[in-house]
Amino acid sequence: MRGALIGCGFFARNQLHAWRDIDGVEIVAICDQDEARLTEAGELFGIARRHADAAEMFAEGGFDFVDIATTVGSHRPLVEMAAAAQVDVICQKPFALNMGDARAMVEAIAATGKTLMVHENFRWQSAVRAAIDAIRGGAIGDPFFGRVSFRSGYDVFSGQPYLAEGTRFIIEDLGIHILDISRALFGDVDRISATTRRINPAIKGEDVATMLLSHGSGVTSVVDCSYATQRRPETFPETLLEIDGTGGTLRLDAGYRLTVQGATEAVRDVAPPVLPWAEQPWHNIQESVLLIQKHFVDCLRSGAAPETSGQDNLRTFALVEAAYLSAAERRSVALSEL
Ligand code: NAD
Ligand code: 89V
Known part of the structure; x- marks a missing residue:
């Protein structure tokens, strides 16, 4: 299973570690508008394919799912790009800026038949x-x-x-x-x-x-x-x-x-x-990142809907x-x- 991750900031590092711990999953591309963060994450996790622009990354393709780890303001456009690219999506909380955006994002992915899970890990x-x-x-x-x-x-x-x-x-x-x-x-x-x-x-x-x-x-x-x-x-x-x-x-x-x-x-x-x-003390949250990402992969493999x-x-x-x-x-x- 090949994934791409958008947003290489404070929390994404946990997500990248967790993806590395899951059998059969590889993050093949990462994206961040901030060049220093992109380079740091790429070097730390040995990911050569790096994009400053998400649209460019989706256009190039080559992955089955996208992990959106940016802050909330960019979630709707990025989820819509994922829908257009017909890939499965995991998106960080808070999911959206308002109910209207949240409903539109759910509808956009539902129309593709792909899976959308919110990274609600607690x-x-x-x-x-x-x-x-x-x-x-x-x-x-x-x-x-x-x-x-x-x-x-x-x-x-x-x-x-x-x-x-x-x-x-x-x-x-x-x-x-x-x-x-x-x-x-x-x-x-x-x-x-x-x-x-x-x-x-x-x-x-x-x-x-x-x-x-x-x-x-x-x-x-x-x-x-x-x-x-x-x-x-x-x-x-x-x-x-x-x-x-x-x-x-x-x-x-x-x-x-x-x-x-x-x-x-x-x-x-x-x-x-x-x-x-x-x-410590983040280990509690960090373990839950691994568990929810495993759940996402299990759901993609079995066809079940994720809990969140x-x-x-x-x-x-x-x-x-x-x-x-x-x-x-x-x-x-x-x-x-x-
Ligand atoms: P951050 O600001 O440190 O990192 C976000 C990164 O996304 C930045 O590097 C920024 O340059 C990049 N970015 C933003 N828009 C982009 C775009 N359109 N294309 C490419 N890159 C873009 O934020 P953070 O603290 O890592 O938080 C990210 C998300 O994770 C937030 O929604 C936050 O609420 C959530 N979060 C969740 C948990 C949890 O336990 N589930 C914990 C902490 C943070
Ligand atoms: O989980 C989170 O979303 C974090 C924190 C635990 C610090 O509130 O922002």
């Missing part, structure tokens, strides 16, 4: 996946309450300076992952209400968001996110869980400790491995839009409004 973190498997397996009966929580004071702006510049920050960049975990655990959402705050005066967007979700399954979940939380030990980038069900409770505590109290009690260490190319297909991700992206609308208008928002 639900693939091994600790989170252990919790999802336990809930789906009925370990605590039918869940009726969940708290999905990400609170940190980690400096994300040094690696990703653009995060300080946007008028939208934590819901669009990080909350999107945490909302997606809530969907993976409890299913689709009917209504959401949200409040936001900006604590850090050096950034433009909100760095605290608290969201209340009513799921179609009857579960109520609280999704809370903060980059203004000074805690020791720092838990970046862990998502913590607290779930009540008709037959017990599940907790994913700091330090990757999973406790399931049902008919019996089980406490497990679900810490992710530190892959040879990974570094473009179509599926419309429902996570709609939660982001609905949360901002709710916070701006100080009201609860039905997802059917979007």
Whole structure:
């Protein structure tokens, strides 16, 4: 399976490492408008075919799928180029700038019959996946309450300076992952209400968001996110869980400790491995990159739809839009409004 990658920035390095770890996959071409980044990635990963222009790379062809690792502003034109070139696509989150673009991108790829997966990797973190498997397996009966929580004071702006510049920050960049975990655990959402705050005066967007979700399954979940939380030990980038069900409770505590109290009690260490190319504390996210990319390849081979297909991700992206609308208008928002 031959792939091409567009966007050789901060995060793409993880994706390139992960592609190298997957049997039968080779990245044959890379693209970046920034010459220094293109050269650095090409040298590091031994990829000779390098393009400054994505249109030129698509015109030359020679690959089966494209991995779009650029920031959100370029996602729609690049997905449309991929549709015209009739290749399978994996695209980073946030998928689009707005719902209209997101729907158009899903339709463009659907018309080709190719696969479109959004790189929504947090639900693939091994600790989170252990919790999802336990809930789906009925370990605590039918869940009726969940708290999905990400609170940190980690400096994300040094690696990703653009995060300080946007008028939208934590819901669009990080909350999107945490909302997606809530969907993976409890299913689709009917209504959401949200409040936001900006604590850090050096950034433009909100760095605290608290969201209340009513799921179609009857579960109520609280999704809370903060980059203004000074805690020791720092838990970046862990998502913590607290779930009540008709037959017990599940907790994913700091330090990757999973406790399931049902008919019996089980406490497990679900810490992710530190892959040879990974570094703490990012190893949790880095392992999930490998797992989601393996899932993409498995789906291409079997013909199954990826868990976070473009179509599926419309429902996570709609939660982001609905949360901002709710916070701006100080009201609860039905997802059917979007
Ligand atoms: P970045 O700015 O460091 O890198 C993006 C690169 O894309 C830059 O080198 C830029 O020159 C290049 N680029 C932009 N438009 C292009 C175009 N049209 N053609 C060719 N090259 C182009 O950004 P980043 O921090 O690596 O983030 C990239 C994406 O990954 C973002 O959408 C971000 O939200 C996402 N991200 C995801 C995770 C995750 O865990 N899933 C983690 C971090 C970042
Ligand atoms: O996963 C992400 O999208 C990253 C981070 C974890 C730093 O928020 O931007």
